Amino acid sequence: MNASSSIFAQRYALGPSLAAAAVLAIGMGFGRFAFTGLYPLMISDQILTVYSGTLAASANYAGYLAGALLVARARPSDARGLSIATAIISIVCMGALAWIHGPWAIVVIRGLAGIVSAISMIAASLWLLQHMGHAHGAPLLYSGVGAGIVLSAELIAAGHAAGLDSSMIWLVLAISSLVMVLVAMPALGAQPKPELHFGRDxxxxxxxxxxxxxxxxxxxxxxxxxxxxxxxxxxxxxxxxxxxxxxxxxxxxxxxxxxxxxxxxxxxxxxxxxxxxxxxxxxxxxxxxxxxxxxxxxxxxxxxxxxxxxxxxxxxxxxxxxxxxxxxxxxxxxxxxxxxxxxxxxxxxxxxxxxxxxxxxxxxxxxxxxxxxxxxxxxxxxxxxxxxxxxx
Missing domain, CATH: 1.20.1250.20 (MFS general substrate transporter like domains)
Structure with missing residues (x-):
């Protein structure tokens, strides 16, 4: 690693930031926003109608609000466990959509996905910005959402081009997310820096x-x-x-x-x-x-x-x-x-x-x-x- 790349890695806390970004890529980019890309395909596969799809989207938005309220008193020390848990539950939700085709069951799953996506946003932010004290890692952390949207969109496009139906594409997304969380897991065990204090002193x-x-x-x-x-x-x-x-x-x-x-x-x-x-x-x-x-x-x-x-x-x-x-x-x-x-x-x-x-x-x-x-x-x-x- 040369001097400039070493400075970049130190400034943006590369390992922990990438791990937290992976949590957001799974919980938000895949678990939450992939539905936008797969929604038309799920309609053409006759798994959803426009009406049931709207209900599923609404359940996801309501779940996002509920998730934020559920962890309103979460502490930075809770963030690592919450990050891992939300990534795993997001993967389970994606995998479930590969097998479950009942409209109301899908609405429930999308509601749960909304809950864990909000918690993943809060948990990853708490873990990196407060527990680890890496404020300069913020851009890399939040770029995980966009990276997840891009990667999931391209996987959807590739799956559609290969003739896969929406159920199989959800399975592909779940497997890809599992690989990401396994790669990120070691960095999520990093020890925090001394906490930085703002304002009160x-x-x-x-x-x-x-x-x-x-x-x-x-x-x-x-x-x-x-x-x-x-x-x-x-x-x-x-x-x-x-x-x-x-x-x-x-x-x-x-x-x-x-x-x-x-x-x-x-x-x-x-x-x-x-x-x-x-x-x-x-x-x-x-x-x-x-x-x-x-x-x-x-x-x-x-x-x-x-x-x-x-x-x-x-x-x-x-x-x-x-x-x-x-x-x-x-x-x-x-x-x-x-x-x-x-x-x-x-x-x-x-x-x-x-x-x-x-x-x-x-x-x-x-x-x-x-x-x-x-x-x-x-x-x-x-x-x-x-x-x-x-x-x-």
């Missing part, structure tokens, strides 16, 4: 009050971001249907995930250099532009650009907000990361409900996309007020 009551305000503001911003991104993430395959000719829509979903991988490093770098306030505002504004593009222009280029911009910002929001939340966590009595994830979950539940109501009345997603854009702009305005004591 020598802080004044005024600073603590500022921290409480920032904590509440971050939670609200994060919930609005969950609402803003989920409409594109949920309806992108429907938006692009027929617009790309012979191109498989799953490849556009892969572009969505591909944008998320390097974006985590970009947004982390901006946060370190310019602070949370600037980077979060910019992230949300760019995301708003990406969300509304398909409503302004119905060309293939617009859809691809939207996928790249939203994919390139939604995990950037996480990369910026989660470390910022860690810095103000001392000001609240609950697990701040769990509170953020719960708010995100509420946004993800409300978003599709609003989109469905607007679509029912107008038979177009234009109103939904403009609503999502407005929500993200509101979040950006709130981000302007993030307190200076926690800018960096």
């Amino acid at each position: 020598g802080s004044s009551a005024r600073e603590d009050n500022s921290s409480i305000l920032d904590a509440v503001r971050l939670i609200v911003i994060y919930g609005l971001a969950g609402f803003g991104y989920v409409i594109t993430a949920t309806y992108l395959p429907l938006l692009i249907k027929g617009a790309l000719g012979s191109v498989n829509p799953i490849e556009v979903w892969a572009v969505f995930g591909l944008g998320a991988v390097p974006s985590c490093f970009l947004w982390h770098t901006l946060q370190v250099r310019y602070g949370t306030r600037f980077s979060l505002v910019l992230n949300l504004v760019v995301q708003a532009i990406g969300v509304v593009l398909p409503a302004l222009d119905h060309s293939a280029l617009s859809y691809l650009t939207s996928a790249l911009l939203v994919g390139g910002t939604f995990m950037g929001t996480v990369t910026i907000a989660m470390p910022a939340a860690r810095r103000v966590a001392h000001a609240v009595r609950f697990n701040m990361l769990a509170g953020m994830t719960a708010a995100y979950g509420i946004g993800q539940i409300v978003g599709p409900l609003v989109a469905n109501a607007l679509y029912t009345s107008s038979h177009t997603f234009t109103g939904s996309l403009f609503t999502a854009m407005g929500t993200l702009i509101l979040a950006a305005i709130l981000a302007i007020g993030v307190g200076p004591a926690h800018i960096r």
Whole structure:
């Protein structure tokens, strides 16, 4: 290993960060988001209808909220066990979908997958950022979600091209995830660094009050971001249907995930250099532009650009907000990361409900996309007020 690669490995805590990223790739990229790519295939295989598929997606969103609430008081010392458990349960859920074809059973499984995906997000973040003390590992950690989306999308595309049905593809995803968790397991046993402390030592009551305000503001911003991104993430395959000719829509979903991988490093770098306030505002504004593009222009280029911009910002929001939340966590009595994830979950539940109501009345997603854009702009305005004591 040369000097530059050694510095990179030390800065980003390569081993532990990759292990935590694998947990997110399994729990989020595979266990949660692979359903987006497999949903149309499960319908063509007559395993799901549009109605039962919508119920399964809704159960997943509700499960995500429930998972965040279940671990609201989780401690950093619990995080390793939770990370491993959620990876294993996610694999079991994927494997179950290879054999179970009853619509209501699938709804239950997707609800469970939503629960463990939220817990995996919180557990991996707690383990790496707080238990291990590797704050600079955040971009590598959260790039695991995008990497999981890309890898699962390509496995779905390859399986479909090889003539596999959706059940066999779920089995392929489960086996691939099992390989990942076995590779990650040794690094998850790493010993923590001495814990770093933020804010409370020598802080004044005024600073603590500022921290409480920032904590509440971050939670609200994060919930609005969950609402803003989920409409594109949920309806992108429907938006692009027929617009790309012979191109498989799953490849556009892969572009969505591909944008998320390097974006985590970009947004982390901006946060370190310019602070949370600037980077979060910019992230949300760019995301708003990406969300509304398909409503302004119905060309293939617009859809691809939207996928790249939203994919390139939604995990950037996480990369910026989660470390910022860690810095103000001392000001609240609950697990701040769990509170953020719960708010995100509420946004993800409300978003599709609003989109469905607007679509029912107008038979177009234009109103939904403009609503999502407005929500993200509101979040950006709130981000302007993030307190200076926690800018960096």
